[in-house]
Amino acid sequence: MAASASSSLLFIPTLNKQSFTQSLSWRLPSPSLHLTRSNTSSFVTMAALDAKPTVLVAEKLGEAGLELLKGFANVDCSYNLSQEELCTKISLCDALIVRSGTKVSRDVFESSGGRLKVVGRAGVGIDNVDLSAATEHGCLVVNAPTANTIAAAEHGIALLTAMSRNIAQADASIKAGKWLRNKYVGVSLVGKTLAVMGFGKVGSEVARRAKGLGMHVIAHDPYAPADRAHAIGVELVSFDEAMATADFISLHMPLTPTTSKILNDEAFSKMKKGVRIVNVARGGVIDEDALVRALDAGNVAQAALDVFTVEPPQKDSRLIQHENVTVTPHLGASTMEAQEGVAIEIAEAVVGALKGELAATAVNAPMVPAEVLSELAPFVLLSEKLGRLAVQLVAGGSGVKSVKVTYASARGPDDLDTRLLRAMIIKGLIEPISSVFVNLVNADFSAKQRGLRITEERIVLDGSPENPLEYVQVQIANVESKFASAISETGEVKVEGRVKDGIPHLTKVGSFDVDVSMDGSLILCRQVDQPGMIGRVGSILGQENVNVSFMSVGRIAPRKQAVMAIGVDDEPNKDALKKIGDIPAIEEFVFLKL
Numbered sequence: 044m045a046a047s048a049s050s051s052l053l054f055i056p057t058l059n060k061q062s063f064t065q066s067l068s069w070r071l072p073s074p075s076l077h078l079t080r081s082n083t084s085s086f087v088t089m090a091a092l093d094a095k096p097t098v099l100v101a102e103k104l105g106e107a108g109l110e111l112l113k114g115f116a117n118v119d120c121s122y123n124l125s126q127e128e129l130c131t132k133i134s135l136c137d138a139l140i141v142r143s144g145t146k147v148s149r150d151v152f153e154s155s156g157g158r159l160k161v162v163g164r165a166g167v168g169i170d171n172v173d174l175s176a177a178t179e180h181g182c183l184v185v186n187a188p189t190a191n192t193i194a195a196a197e198h199g200i201a202l203l204t205a206m207s208r209n210i211a212q213a214d215a216s217i218k219a220g221k222w223l224r225n226k227y228v229g230v231s232l233v234g235k236t237l238a239v240m241g242f243g244k245v246g247s248e249v250a251r252r253a254k255g256l257g258m259h260v261i262a263h264d265p266y267a268p269a270d271r272a273h274a275i276g277v278e279l280v281s282f283d284e285a286m287a288t289a290d291f292i293s294l295h296m297p298l299t300p301t302t303s304k305i306l307n308d309e310a311f312s313k314m315k316k317g318v319r320i321v322n323v324a325r326g327g328v329i330d331e332d333a334l335v336r337a338l339d340a341g342n343v344a345q346a347a348l349d350v351f352t353v354e355p356p357q358k359d360s361r362l363i364q365h366e367n368v369t370v371t372p373h374l375g376a377s378t379m380e381a382q383e384g385v386a387i388e389i390a391e392a393v394v395g396a397l398k399g400e401l402a403a404t405a406v407n408a409p410m411v412p413a414e415v416l417s418e419l420a421p422f423v424l425l426s427e428k429l430g431r432l433a434v435q436l437v438a439g440g441s442g443v444k445s446v447k448v449t450y451a452s453a454r455g456p457d458d459l460d461t462r463l464l465r466a467m468i469i470k471g472l473i474e475p476i477s478s479v480f481v482n483l484v485n486a487d488f489s490a491k492q493r494g495l496r497i498t499e500e501r502i503v504l505d506g507s508p509e510n511p512l513e514y515v516q517v518q519i520a521n522v523e524s525k526f527a528s529a530i531s532e533t534g535e536v537k538v539e540g541r542v543k544d545g546i547p548h549l550t551k552v553g554s555f556d557v558d559v560s561m562d563g564s565l566i567l568c569r570q571v572d573q574p575g576m577i578g579r580v581g582s583i584l585g586q587e588n589v590n591v592s593f594m595s596v597g598r599i600a601p602r603k604q605a606v607m608a609i610g611v612d613d614e615p616n617k618d619a620l621k622k623i624g625d626i627p628a629i630e631e632f633v634f635l636k637l
């Protein structure tokens with residue numbers, strides 16, 4: 044049930060209450076499918092809305108990215124904000140863009156009052172963003188994972204070569220009036236073994252370049268495919284083997300609970316005496332006190348560091364001041380080219396997200412490729428409406444805890460991604476009975492928080508898998524219904540729907556077959572099947588100027604019980620509903636908003 048956090052395509056919730064309507068928006072591949080759902084459940088197109096969203100840019104961003112943002116949003120560039128200032132400003136912003144220097148903490152999400160819909164990290168590492176808090180608040184986090192790869196790799200190589208030839212120390216000494224040709228004798232790289240720790244985008248580019256310098260390159264990465272390593276002539280080895288055989292170690296993994304202080308006293312004790320270390324990943328992957336001990340003992344000959352556990356580090360830090368340590372102030376991504384690239388990459392992602400388009404670099408939401416989304420679009424709508432309908436059929440005080448969703452399809456289970464549908468069913472179930480705003484980012488979390496258990500079942504049908512789904516069924520167990528006919532033979536509130544000509548239809552209520560398009564609102568009546576019922580209800584609605592969009596009757600047998608489903612464009616007033624209820628043949632009825 045947990046939403047997997049992987050990066051690929053996805054949609055996003057849209058803009059704030061003030062600027063647009065508090066809403067969920069989907070930008071699907073066809074513009075005609077771009078829908079915004081307002082609080083009143085009507086759908087309006089974004090074109091009808093003219094207010095601009097506000098994007099807070101909290102750290103310096105390349106001009107091209109800023110221009111792109113300004114074409115769509117009001118852009119507030121406020122740098123060096125304190126946490127308090129950020130928390131105050133954030134309640135007026137729909138999006139926030141940061142680099143690594145801003146902590147986007149839980150307080151920031153809480154202070155946003157639900158307005159913040161997307162956080163853009165203009166770079167790779169998202170360790171400065173509280174992802175759990177973002178997810179809980181339904182806020183999408185996107186990053187710019189590719190534009191600074193080469194810059195970071197080049198910086199890694201720059202540090203490797205500068206360190207091995209004492210460039211920084213020699214430069215400082217000559218500027219201090221000294222000429223120390225014997226002191227700064229370096230070591231050669233050719234023929235030496237470099238262990239690349241973390242064989243991702245940056246790690247593999249460093250490996251490629253180091254091979255060009257004549258180094259023997261090995262790599263450790265528990266998740267990297269061996270064939271990618273082999274393709275560039277790199278052998279994947281265990282952590283211990285990397286520690287034991289490397290003359291140089293270069294770190295390129297993310298900072299996670301597993302990698303935190305991965306280079307500690309124990310790891311240093313496994314290294315070759317005189318090893319040299321480069322870190323352009325994150326300061327936290329090294330236990331900095333342990334590194335100082337290893338440097339003092341001569342077990343580590345030199346280190347070159349671009350990143351630190353706390354940035355900026357203390358001026359008098361022993362590590363920074365160590366004569367065998369070369370440091371730069373987190374410059375890995377800081378080339379003109381990388382910063383322009385990152386700025387464009389993140390601005391496009393944030394603008395797209397605010398428009399409700401697919402986000403290719405989402406960090407905290409499941410990935411749904413565009414072509415899948417396009418095909419599933421009407422089923423997405425159907426799912427939300429079925430959830431919304433099912434929960435409204437539950438009698439007050441019943442407490443919805445257990446929901447079973449059945450997807451019937453001629454496609455094999457691996458051919459149908461149901462996460463989006465599940466998220467929308469959850470949205471439909473939760474929103475009518477709470478003030479929570481649910482979207483793809485926080486759906487599973489919201490369900491879990493409310494103790495809502497969703498089980499999913501697949502029915503594989505015979506026949507051609509032309510449509511992704513034949514029908515979707517939602518059943519709520521252990522509840523009473525305010526419309527007894529909605530209870531199935533097995534005792535659950537049950538609704539079922541299909542997509543017909545691209546339009547969601549309700550096709551079953553309890554054990555009654557109906558067929559009504561799910562648009563506007565719905566009146567469900569159970570009656571004794573007899574002539575004239577449609578006319579009587581229709582004329583009451585007509586007198587009250589309520590337009591009927593659809594009518595359908597499902598019955599057990601002629602002249603026995605029947606359920607009539609009436610789709611209406613407008614909400615009938617109390618009088619009209621009372622008149623319907625007063626028709627003698629009507630045993631029960633319910634009015635539902637879709």
Ligand SMILES: NC(=O)c1ccc[n+]([C@@H]2O[C@H](COP(=O)([O-])OP(=O)(O)OC[C@H]3O[C@@H](n4cnc5c(N)ncnc54)[C@H](O)[C@@H]3O)[C@@H](O)[C@H]2O)c1
Nearest residue numbers: 168195241242243244245264266295296297323324375376
């Ligand atoms: N200094 C800078 O300015 C700068 C610039 C860019 C990236 N970075 C940092 O560099 C790091 C790598 O960036 P990237 O774009 O290559 O990311 P990436 O996601 O492409 O690669 C990270 C790799 O680390 C691997 N990994 C995860 N856990 C590991 C572990 N326990 N041991 C070994 N490998 C592990 C992953 O499998 C992945 O292949 C990140 O920490 C990023 O924040 C720093």
Ligand SMILES: O=C(O)[C@H](O)COP(=O)(O)O
Nearest residue numbers: 142143144166167168376
């Ligand atoms: O993770 C990253 O992308 C780098 O560390 C760059 O960080 P920066 O955007 O703060 O330079």
